[in-house]
Amino acid sequence: MVPAATVPRLLGAGVWPRPLRPRPLQSATPGRARPGGRTLAGAATPAVSGPEDSADISDKILSEPLKHSDFFNVKELFSVRSLFDARVHLGHKAGCRHRFMEPYIFGSRLGQDIIDLEQTAAHLQLALNFTAHVAYRKGIILFVSRNRQFSHLIETTARNCGEYAHTRYFKGGLLTNAPLLLGPMVCLPDLIIFLHTLNNVFEPHVAVRDAAKMHIPTVGIVDTNCNPCLITYPIPGNDDSPPSIHLFCRLFQTTINRAKQKRRQMEALYRLQGPEGLGAGVQGSAASPSLGA
Amino acid sequence: MARSRLETVGSVFSRTRDLIRAGVLNEKPLWFDIYNAFPPLREPVFRRPRLRYGKAKAAIQDILYPEDRIRAKFYSAYGSGQKAFDLFNPNFKSTCQQFVEKYIELQKLGETDEEKLFVETGKALLAAGVILRRVGEARTQKEGSHVSWESEPTGVKPQTVLEKNQPLQEVPQDQHLETSEEQPKGLSPP
Numbered sequence: 087m088v089p090a091a092t093v094p095r096l097l098g099a100g101v102w103p104r105p106l107r108p109r110p111l112q113s114a115t116p117g118r119a120r121p122g123g124r125t126l127a128g129a130a131t132p133a134v135s136g137p138e139d140s141a142d143i144s145d146k147i148l149s150e151p152l153k154h155s156d157f158f159n160v161k162e163l164f165s166v167r168s169l170f171d172a173r174v175h176l177g178h179k180a181g182c183r184h185r186f187m188e189p190y191i192f193g194s195r196l197g198q199d200i201i202d203l204e205q206t207a208a209h210l211q212l213a214l215n216f217t218a219h220v221a222y223r224k225g226i227i228l229f230v231s232r233n234r235q236f237s238h239l240i241e242t243t244a245r246n247c248g249e250y251a252h253t254r255y256f257k258g259g260l261l262t263n264a265p266l267l268l269g270p271m272v273c274l275p276d277l278i279i280f281l282h283t284l285n286n287v288f289e290p291h292v293a294v295r296d297a298a299k300m301h302i303p304t305v306g307i308v309d310t311n312c313n314p315c316l317i318t319y320p321i322p323g324n325d326d327s328p329p330s331i332h333l334f335c336r337l338f339q340t341t342i343n344r345a346k347q348k349r350r351q352m353e354a355l356y357r358l359q360g361p362e363g364l365g366a367g368v369q370g371s372a373a374s375p376s377l378g379a
Numbered sequence: 380m381a382r383s384r385l386e387t388v389g390s391v392f393s394r395t396r397d398l399i400r401a402g403v404l405n406e407k408p409l410w411f412d413i414y415n416a417f418p419p420l421r422e423p424v425f426r427r428p429r430l431r432y433g434k435a436k437a438a439i440q441d442i443l444y445p446e447d448r449i450r451a452k453f454y455s456a457y458g459s460g461q462k463a464f465d466l467f468n469p470n471f472k473s474t475c476q477q478f479v480e481k482y483i484e485l486q487k488l489g490e491t492d493e494e495k496l497f498v499e500t501g502k503a504l505l506a507a508g509v510i511l512r513r514v515g516e517a518r519t520q521k522e523g524s525h526v527s528w529e530s531e532p533t534g535v536k537p538q539t540v541l542e543k544n545q546p547l548q549e550v551p552q553d554q555h556l557e558t559s560e561e562q563p564k565g566l567s568p569p
């Protein structure tokens with residue numbers, strides 16, 4: 087698992103309930119008579135579940151979280167104060183500053199850049215929310231970093247949330263030439279999380295550009311010397327201090343585990359209630375989107 | 380899955396959306412709906428980093444506080460603080476920080492003359508037991524004590540000198556510290 091980007095488990099792609107064609111989001115008022123010639127709501131029994139029902143259920147499961155702004159309640163996992171205590175606001179010296187990081191910098195204290203934690207909090211909330219949704223939909227998440235100090239921590243984080251990590255030398259065509267390097271039937275990651283955007287010679291990691299080429303969204307911690315352009319959900323923050331990286335690893339681990347747990351809960355809920363209970367199920371689950379991790 | 384490998388053209392989302400609309404890409408990727416519902420604050424479009432030329436400078440301000448003026452005066456007069464900074468303790472107060480707080484206290488009481496305030500704060504800190512050593516005087520003291528350190532008794536331990544909490548005057552206190560510090564240095568050379 088450690089050297090390779092993807093694993094034989096993924097060779098059985100297509101098992102997951104992904105929508106086979108682009109479907110518009112269903113309205114929030116179920117209970118109408120559906121086309122298909124089944125019995126009306128109220129008379130249908132939960133035991134009878136044809137392919138249309140399971141498709142409807144899976145659509146409901148997938149579309150329900152998108153209606154809430156913070157379905158997984160990621161806001162409660164951190165605060166500006168906790169980011170400050172973990173030294174996330176400390177950037178590099180003013181000479182190392184990247185031009186595109188200037189909007190995210192609060193100021194410079196005696197030559198050292200200080201990152202604006204208000205912006206970091208907003209970006210972090212979006213990024214964690216996106217990660218949670220991807221994990222909820224059973225997407226493959228890959229943690230990438232080339233900083234040797236934290237490679238063990240990142241690998242254990244990935245193992246603890248059941249996802250993948252690649253903290254070793256990134257071979258040239260790993261994403262762009264995957265069928266040749268990894269085998270014929272290989273699934274690429276659905277999300278790449280960069281804990282360090284730069285490699286060991288302070289150049290942008292190859293995977294940033296390759297993920298943009300292969301239409302893979304990325305979440306990344308960008309320090310004051312990094313280029314945040316190609317990263318879909320950048321998180322301006324310190325990527326050199328141990329407390330900062332420990333905090334981010336903990337946040338990602340908690341979010342992903344929470345999202346997977348939520349998915350199991352939702353599936354159990356809808357399976358129990360069956361097609362006629364979908365209306366009540368939506369209201370019931372909407373009332374309590376948060377849960378104790 | 381059809382892809383366009385043009386990372387410099389638009390964002391990942393715009394390219395995927397256009398491929399779907401053109402009918403080239405048949406199935407929507409996993410993250411498409413999520414991105415639609417929760418887009419990032421800035422669309423991740425490629426930009427070429429260009430250098431700044433001439434007198435154009437970044438619009439980042441320096442972070443300065445009014446207490447920095449007091450700190451500058453403290454460090455020019457007394458050099459770096461005698462007490463080492465303990466960064467493990469989040470509520471740690473260094474000598475400089477204590478000086479600044481005392482200075483502001485005295486300023487609030489009504490004093491306006493800066494020189495006077497400086498001297499008053501120094502005295503107040505000495506009364507509280509904090510040792511302050513001026514930079515200029517320390518240099519002359521060192522030259523004077525070099526001549527006499529051999530005749531000092533070697534049994535004098537540095538800890539006994541520092542444990543004394545008597546409100547001594549500045550000059551003899553400096554001499555004691557100088558000699559006690561010179562001895563450990565003096566024992567090592569042949």
